[in-house]
Amino acid sequence: MDQVKLQAFVEELSLNVFSKPFRHKATFNKRLKTTGGRYFLKTHNLDFNPLVLEVLGMDIFEGVVKHELCHYHLHLEGKGHRHQDADFKALLKEVAGLRFTPALKERKVFEQLWKYQCSGCGQLYYRKRRINTERYVCSNCRGRLELLGKDTLHNKS
Incomplete structure (x- = not known):
């Protein structure tokens, strides 16, 4: 999907789902790494991470677009547009x-x-870090600690 198709997709989704037009700019931003999308309060534009579409697919990407459109429409209406606001949570669920x-x-x-x-x-x-065995002792019996070396463990997550 290119920028033109993205703009059309966001405008169509806004009309179909929210029954309100999207009159600003939607773009892909390759610099986004930890987030799926971003809403700009001053310009009302939307940025989207193209990796969400490539890696996770169209269904997840549509959910991200809906999320950002919730911020967009609520902010323009003067309602609670932040993640913790009840208006945002209700509209996102709807x-x-x-x-x-x-x-x-x-x-x-x-x-x-x-x-x-x-x-x-x-x-x-x-x-995770080496400790000074001359300074620290066992928490059970206050005995001396001996370094056994590095060990590889599975993460819980």
């Missing part, structure tokens, strides 16, 4: 827009952590 954009990148499955063991009770400790 039009079946997305509250959050799903993750575009896969999360890291493994993590490298420093592994320590207490010489007294055998308690294991995992830390």
Whole structure:
């Protein structure tokens, strides 16, 4: 989808779903990394992340467009247009827009952590950063900690 088709898609979606015209500019912005779209309060323009369409598909992208159009129409009407406002939440639910954009990148499955063991009770400790074993002791028995090296663990998420 190019800029012209995006503009037409947003205008059509606004008329069909909200029964109100979209009279401003909708563009793709490749610099967006962590968000699906953006509404500008001063210019009333909309920016969209093209990766949402490419990676997640048209259904998710339509939900993102509905989300941004909720900000747009509520702001122009002088109603609560922020995420925490009741007007925004109600309209978003009514039009079946997305509250959050799903993750575009896969999360890291493994993590490298420093592994320590207490010489007294055998308690294991995992830390992202190395610690000074001369300064820190076991929280169970106050025994000395020994560095065992790096260990790879699965992330919970």
